[in-house]
Amino acid sequence: MGQPFRTESKLPVGAVKTYQISSPPATHSRPATCAEAGCGNHIYGWRTDIDESTEFGQRQAYYIRNQCGRRFAEDRNQAPGLTIFTFEPGQTCFYRLGEKGMDPVRPHWVPLGRPEIYLVHGGDWRANTGLMRRHASPTDWVEDFGEHQLKVRDQIEKG
Numbered sequence: 158m159g160q161p162f163r164t165e166s167k168l169p170v171g172a173v174k175t176y177q178i179s180s181p182p183a184t185h186s187r188p189a190t191c192a193e194a195g196c197g198n199h200i201y202g203w204r205t206d207i208d209e210s211t212e213f214g215q216r217q218a219y220y221i222r223n224q225c226g227r228r229f230a231e232d233r234n235q236a237p238g239l240t241i242f243t244f245e246p247g248q249t250c251f252y253r254l255g256e257k258g259m260d261p262v263r264p265h266w267v268p269l270g271r272p273e274i275y276l277v278h279g280g281d282w283r284a285n286t287g288l289m290r291r292h293a294s295p296t297d298w299v300e301d302f303g304e305h306q307l308k309v310r311d312q313i314e315k316g
Contacts, residue, residue, distance in 0.1 A: 163282055174289065175283040179274040186266040191249050194265030198250035202243065205251065210238030218242075225251075267280050277301060 166173065180186075191199035205221070208214040218240055221229065227248045232241040250264075275298035279286035292298040 166281060168295070170280045170284045172270040172285055173277045173279070174305060175281050175285070176298065176305075177276045178276060178295075178298070179276060180268070180271070181274075182266060185271045185273075186268050189265045191265060196250055196265055199248065200246060202246040202248075203250065205242045205244070207240045207242065209240050214238070216238075221238075240306070244314050246305055 197203075202228045205217075207221070209218050221227075221242050222231075228245045231240075232242045232243070235241060273295070275292035275295055276288060277290040277292070277298075279289050290301065293300065
């Protein structure tokens, strides 16, 4: 993923404010099952293509056949060494763990329904000069943001 496009600021970092609405995953969500998260693999089933001509692929296929505990159909009538495992809907999906093979985990998260956090920081993407304000409500945050925009407009008009 590339870097985001950012315009060059003509202002020093200390003359800039950043308005942020935050829902940190650590406090605003929790791990969830596939069913809770509406996981597409859980809803519709999925297909996993395994290249059994490699040692890693052989370990993956062994895990699926002997240890995963999921319902699947197996098709070996593809390219040499390729096995396609088709899993039925209603099962926990897989999460790949590198060379350790495949292991069921809960890679899904669901929101807890906590209200967002409305913040104003000094600075911008170049540097955060610290928290200036944590608003108690979205209305206060919007009002602060609007007042700041008016100040910026007035400064521009003054020259």
